[in-house]
Amino acid sequence: MNYMEVCSLSDLPAQSQKIVTVGSVKVALFHYNNQITAMGNACLHKAGPLGMGNVDFRYGDWYVVCPWHGWEYRIKDGGAPPGSHDQQAMYEVKVEDGKILLSEKPVVKAKRAEHAEKPLLDLEKLMYQTTPDSLNVLGISTTNLNESLPRFSTSENALEKALDYAKTEYGAATRMIKLRDLKFRHCEGFYSQHENACTWPCSISEMDPHDGMNEVYRAMVLWADVLLVASPIRWGNASSLYFKMAERLNCVQNQITLKNRVLIKNKVASFIITGGQDNIQQVAAQLMCFYTDLGFTFPPFSFLGWSRGWTAEDMDRNIAQFQKSKYIDRGVKELVDNCVCLSRQIKEKPVVKMNTPLPKIEEAPGMAEDDYRDEEQMRLDHIS
Ligand code: FES
Incomplete structure (x- = not known):
């Protein structure tokens, strides 16, 4: 398994979180309860940024709450709250010489549970x-x-x-x-x-x-x-x-x-x-x-x-x-x-x-990817 350096340990103080990139994939890093863990950043629901969610102690463990619609994931293993079976992707974390390294690929794959009833x-x-x-x-x-x-x-x-x-x-x-x-x-x-x-x-x-x-x-x-x-x-x-x-x-x-x-x-x-x-x-x-x-x-x-x-x-x-x-x-x-x-x-x-002469999202003035990442980090800093 290859590992990639994603940031310094000092960039992730205790009780904080951060979004990093592994290849082209965003990963949410968490440092809570004296443990550093890493899970896929895109929520299994509609890809909300989990790294920007609040981390809370609930159901007897630490969970991140998706900032978009509130889905919850246990930060130590990406599991769903009791009674739910969704599994978020998890990456292996190593700390070496003051650096945080992540496995290049998830060691636990994401799996969205089948929800038998589809009322909508x-x-x-x-x-x-x-x-x-x-x-x-x-x-x-x-x-x-x-x-x-x-x-x-x-x-x-x-x-x-x-x-x-x-x-x-x-x-x-x-x-x-x-x-x-x-x-x-x-x-x-x-x-x-x-x-x-x-x-x-x-x-x-x-x-x-x-x-x-x-x-x-x-x-x-x-x-x-x-x-x-x-x-x-x-x-x-x-x-x-x-x-x-x-x-x-x-x-x-x-x-x-x-x-x-x-x-x-x-x-x-x-x-x-x-x-x-x-x-x-x-x-x-x-x-x-x-x-x-x-x-x-x-x-x-x-x-x-x-x-x-x-x-x-x-x-x-x-x-x-x-x-x-x-x-x-x-x-x-x-x-x-x-x-x-x-x-x-x-x-x-x-x-x-039907034609729709309305402004469309793809026509909005663009924002460069780097600006977007800066803004994302700014919002994250605001949380932590
Ligand atoms: S995108 Fe995460 S709860 Fe909807």
């Missing part, structure tokens, strides 16, 4: 449920009305009317998702760690297959032909619950930026926006900007708005006015008519390859 396989493989003849209309209600104190929601009521109409007039299959009924985590900013840390399916979904956003991903990406998003106006914007969902849709949009992979094609979206005062147009613009970046297509007149106007501080009359509004009854129908018409047109000639 349909998302992973993009098993679309739409067909050339389907008319699947999905409504997403983003109001956060308190279920224990039922009250009338104008946005949700208009959405219900729209879905009823789609069903009776067009025989559409309809589904309503009430975001408030789903338990889902906020986006945890994996993209901010590294572009490869934001994955499809979402990293949070992988960690927790029961995360409520999986229902949204399945319905929106795999099932729907037409999407209707309904939101109340809150301080001039869509609801906070809407934004919580939108942030978790980063993983759909990032597939375009990172992999030139458009998950949503040949789908139509429109919006229902209701509020006490105003800002309908600003909310509509915000929603349209986001949904076009996901790949949705809009019909003309793609939103229905309702507000009482800036000076109407008589919210006690809002619901009564809404309920007897002929405009709402007509508007929801025409919104659906336009969506169905466009969906049918699209199905006659669906787009196969």
Whole structure:
């Protein structure tokens, strides 16, 4: 076995870690518990840099926690925590004349354990449920009305009317998702760690297959032909619950930026926006900007708005006015008519390859490999 010098012993004081290179492979060195060990730097999950993870005493031993999504590896032998069977590659370490040497090849090979259950396989493989003849209309209600104190929601009521109409007039299959009924985590900013840390399916979904956003991903990406998003106006914007969902849709949009992979094609979206005062147009613009970046297509007149106007501080009359509004009854129908018409047109000639005039990762101003390594070490110094 050949050994390669990778650094001086003084470069790796006790309780520290470092990323070094063996040939063309990055290896994470750890000096904890009076022992120097070396494991493959690329996490078995999505290649997060293990050498930059926090090292902690847990399960009765020292583990490094991947900085991207939290997979854990025992630093003395690369093993997974109790109950898991992943094995990270380990290198042999020698210390000679104040130098650290590593075996040229791993002495323990990496092995990712087979995970029998694949609860996200349909998302992973993009098993679309739409067909050339389907008319699947999905409504997403983003109001956060308190279920224990039922009250009338104008946005949700208009959405219900729209879905009823789609069903009776067009025989559409309809589904309503009430975001408030789903338990889902906020986006945890994996993209901010590294572009490869934001994955499809979402990293949070992988960690927790029961995360409520999986229902949204399945319905929106795999099932729907037409999407209707309904939101109340809150301080001039869509609801906070809407934004919580939108942030978790980063993983759909990032597939375009990172992999030139458009998950949503040949789908139509429109919006229902209701509020006490105003800002309908600003909310509509915000929603349209986001949904076009996901790949949705809009019909003309793609939103229905309702507000009482800036000076109407008589919210006690809002619901009564809404309920007897002929405009709402007509508007929801025409919104659906336009969506169905466009969906049918699209199905006659669906787009196969969708162009995406968005910035792409490979077009970003480049960073030389050495700069990258310096930066990586800087971040590492910050940890240790
Ligand atoms: S890349 Fe390491 S946990 Fe995801």
